[in-house]
Structure formats: structure tokens, C-alpha cells
Amino acid sequence: MRRLRFALVFAVALGVFASSQGSAQPVTGPTQWLERATVDRPDDNPGFNVHVVDVLLRGNVDHRLDGGKIQRSVLAADQWIYLHSRDNQGNGLSINWDTYQGRLDVSLLRLTETQDQLFAAKGYPPDRIGQKLAQAGFNKANTVYVLVIDTGSPYVPVPYLGLADWPPTVPGFPGHVTAMEICSAACVNELSADNPEPDLVLVHEVFHALGLVPSCAAHQSNGHVTDDPKDLMFVGGYTDPSTANLDIGHDDYLYRPGCPGLESSPYVAYGAYAVLDLAADGTGSGAVRTGGGACVTGPCSFAVPRGLIVLTAIPDGDSVFKSWNGACSGSSPTCTIAVSGNISVRATFGLRTVLPKWRLKVRTAGKGGRIRVTSVKMRCVVMANGCSFPSGTRVTLKEILSKGWHFVRWSGSPGCSTKPTCVVAVTANRTVTATFAANKK
Ligand SMILES: [Zn+2]
Numbered sequence: 001m002r003r004l005r006f007a008l009v010f011a012v013a014l015g016v017f018a019s020s021q022g023s024a025q026p027v028t029g030p031t032q033w034l035e036r037a038t039v040d041r042p043d044d045n046p047g048f049n050v051h052v053v054d055v056l057l058r059g060n061v062d063h064r065l066d067g068g069k070i071q072r073s074v075l076a077a078d079q080w081i082y083l084h085s086r087d088n089q090g091n092g093l094s095i096n097w098d099t100y101q102g103r104l105d106v107s108l109l110r111l112t113e114t115q116d117q118l119f120a121a122k123g124y125p126p127d128r129i130g131q132k133l134a135q136a137g138f139n140k141a142n143t144v145y146v147l148v149i150d151t152g153s154p155y156v157p158v159p160y161l162g163l164a165d166w167p168p169t170v171p172g173f174p175g176h177v178t179a180m181e182i183c184s185a186a187c188v189n190e191l192s193a194d195n196p197e198p199d200l201v202l203v204h205e206v207f208h209a210l211g212l213v214p215s216c217a218a219h220q221s222n223g224h225v226t227d228d229p230k231d232l233m234f235v236g237g238y239t240d241p242s243t244a245n246l247d248i249g250h251d252d253y254l255y256r257p258g259c260p261g262l263e264s265s266p267y268v269a270y271g272a273y274a275v276l277d278l279a280a281d282g283t284g285s286g287a288v289r290t291g292g293g294a295c296v297t298g299p300c301s302f303a304v305p306r307g308l309i310v311l312t313a314i315p316d317g318d319s320v321f322k323s324w325n326g327a328c329s330g331s332s333p334t335c336t337i338a339v340s341g342n343i344s345v346r347a348t349f350g351l352r353t354v355l356p357k358w359r360l361k362v363r364t365a366g367k368g369g370r371i372r373v374t375s376v377k378m379r380c381v382v383m384a385n386g387c388s389f390p391s392g393t394r395v396t397l398k399e400i401l402s403k404g405w406h407f408v409r410w411s412g413s414p415g416c417s418t419k420p421t422c423v424v425a426v427t428a429n430r431t432v433t434a435t436f437a438a439n440k441k
Pocket residue numbers: 204208223224
């Protein structure tokens with residue numbers, strides 16, 4: 001049976017842009033995440049940015065979503081977007097997130113309103129928060145602000161609620177917002193084996209904030225599509241994160257000729273990642289890791305940062321890693337690749353060679369002696385069922401005489417004959433008999 005568990009998260013790199021030129025290089029290698037700040041730090045990219053704000057309403061628990069959680073969640077979402085927005089040449093799109101020195105610039109906004117007050121007040125909650133955001137100095141032109149509200153939502157029967165303006169308000173207009181997700185800390189979705197999908201609610205709302213689904217789309221209805229429940233922008237809500245996709249058929253908001261979609265947005269970046277296709281073969285099974293993250297069954301595709309990545313093959317308990325094929329080669333379980341374009345890698349796992357086991361039984365004929373096993377500490381050899389050994393094990397048997405008896409011979413073990421000590425090579429199921437005889441009176 002061929003199976004492959006993948007565990008991938010690219011903790012080595014926040015694959016976002018840090019250039020002002022559009023032909024940006026992805027940022028690699030931050031080892032520390034930026035703590036959230038109450039001010040907007042200088043933007044790496046002075047162009048169009050999507051800026052993430054951690055919003056704390058009065059009375060809500062601060063789950064400290066900075067310290068990497070939001071950043072990793074956004075990175076996972078960004079890589080998901082890339083993977084699901086590939087064009088005919090296999091190149092995807094990602095979002096121009098606001099970064100500072102190569103790392104996601106997450107801001108903190110503390111509000112004096114409680115969550116109940118926010119929703120009880122007149123007006124659209126994202127707009128109300130947008131006003132406060134502008135007062136706090138977050139009011140850049142060409143910036144879309146995405147709010148993550150850190151608590152469960154009591155207003156809907158699910159633990160999150162996404163809201164966004166559609167059509168979007170004009171960026172740069174005081175108090176404009178944008179997109180908002182209200183959720184428990186659990187919706188900030190770092191990838192793991194238990195949690196293989198990123199925070200797609202956030203992606204859905206960000207897309208609204210970027211103007212999707214445009215009114216020129218074939219199946220458009222108030223910023224959603226009506227044609228396929230697998231579509232992330234489906235009007236009734238996409239049904240299953242594991243099968244969610246973007247503009248199935250490319251007739252609504254992605255690569256549709258004559259209708260500017262995601263690919264036309266100034267908030268979109270090209271070339272931030274490459275696609276790694278992973279597959280496994282062979283008789284064994286295992287995982288390929290490069291940091292964390294997940295794809296439970298293979299083959300899998302991942303958006304990976306360009307630059308150096310390290311893949312590690314981890315065989316399951318009954319398997320051994322054999323070799324790489326494709327962009328990796330050789331039989332070392334670790335492979336370092338310089339990623340500059342889409343690549344595919346195949347890992348071959350074999351089953352661990354298990355020596356067959358054979359059963360050795362030892363019997364005595366005549367009541368005048370016993371057998372002692374000296375090479376292994378196993379009394380079971382002389383018990384009824386004997387005991388089993390890996391093929392080739394050598395077991396030493398020694399006769400012990402009782403008074404009035406003498407040893408005659410071994411049988412069942414070639415070469416032992418009349419020697420007092422018999423070394424049995426266990427290469428087949430074997431019963432060895434020691435024969436004793438009474439001394440003549
Ligand atoms: Zn929507």
C-alpha cells in the first residue's frame with residue numbers, strides 16, 4: 001500500500017514581498033516574528049498593502065495572537081491563495097501584505113467598546129471599528145485593513161463571523177474598512193496535521209475587500225458566485241475547506257478575459273512562491289517534512305518560498321527511506337533544494353526488512369536429565385511450545401545429568417551428536433531432543 005503523510009509549514013520564511021518594484025524578492029529567513037505594534041511601522045512596500053490588525057474589544061480575552069500566530073496563519077492563507085490561483089503556466093498569485101523589515105506588520109487596536117456594544121450600536125461594525133482605526137492613525141491610502149477580532153462570536157451559531165464591505169469602500173477614505181473576522185483564537189489557523197486548512201474565512205473577506213466578486217462575473221450575486229459550492233466565494237458559504245477552490249471554470253473572478261478579477265488587483269503579488277509537488281512511491285510509507293504544516297494523504301502540492309528549503313523524509317515505523325527522485329536525489333533523508341521555480345519531488349519508501357522468526361523447542365527423552373540454555377535467557381525453550389527467535393540466532397544447549405543417568409545424544413540438530421553442549425542455529429522451526437539413559441546397575 002502506498003501512502004504518504006506530509007507535514008509542511010515553511011516556518012523558515014514569511015513568503016511576502018518586501019520590495020517596491022512589483023518584481024519583488026520573497027523575504028526569507030526571519031527567525032523572529034514581529035510583536036504587534038500600536039503604530040503602523042514603515043512599510044517595506046510603499047504601494048498597495050493589506051494590513052492586519054488584531055482588535056481587542058473591552059472585556060475580551062487577549063489570546064496574544066501576536067508572537068507568531070497571526071503571522072503564521074496569514075502566511076498559510078497566502079500560500080493557499082498562491083496554490084489555488086495558478087494560471088496555465090503554473091504561476092500563482094499572493095497578497096501584498098504589509099511588512100516591516102520582511103516580517104508581517106501586525107497592529108494592535110484596543111477599543112473601549114465591548115463586543116455587545118459594538119454589535120448593538122447603529123451602523124456596520126467594520127465601519128465603526130474603521131473610524132477608531134483612523135483615529136489611531138491607521139488611515140493610509142492604498143491600504144486595506146483587515147481586522148481580526150479575538151474572541152468567539154455569540155452572534156452566529158459558528159465560532160466565527162466574517163464581514164466585509166462589498167463593493168469595497170474607497171481605500172484612503174477616513175474610516176474605511178475593509179474586512180473583518182470575529183472569531184476565537186482557534187480561527188487563527190496555523191497549519192498542522194490536525195489542522196490542514198488555513199483560515200479561509202479571512203481569505204474570503206479579504207477578497208471582498210479587494211472588490212471580488214466583480215459585477216462583470218458570469219455568476220455574480222452581491223460579491224459572491226452562485227455556480228459552485230466548492231468556490232471560496234460561493235453565495236451560501238463554501239462547503240468544505242479541504243475542497244475549497246477559487247473561481248472554478250475561470251468564468252467569474254480569476255483569469256476571465258474581459259472581466260478584471262483577482263489577477264488585476266493592485267494588492268496582488270506575482271512570484272512570491274513556487275509550487276512543490278510531492279509524491280511517494282515504494283512499498284513503505286512515511287512523511288516528508290520541512291518545518292510543520294500538513295497534507296494528510298499524498299500526493300500533495302504546496303506553495304513554498306523561493307530560495308533554500310530543506311526536505312526531510314521520515315519513514316513510518318515499519319518502513320525505511322530509500323531515495324529521492326525529481327528535484328532531490330540520493331538516499332540521504334535530508335535534501336536541500338534551491339527553489340527558483342515549480343518543482344516536483346518523489347520520495348521512495350520501502351518496508352523495513354524483518355528477519356523471519358523460527359520456533360525452537362527442546363525435549364528430553366528419558367527422565368534422567370535436564371537441558372540448560374546458556375546463550376539466551378529464555379527458559380521457554382524447554383517449555384511446551386518452545387520459543388521463537390529471529391532466523392540465524394544461535395542457541396547453546398547444555399545437558400545436565402541426574403544421578404544414575406548418562407547422556408546419550410542430541411537429535412534434531414545436525415552436528416551436535418554426542419557432545420555435551422549443542423549449539424543450534426535457528427534457521428528453521430526445529431525440535432531438538434536430548435536423550436538420556438539410565439546407568440547400568
Ligand atoms: Zn462573502
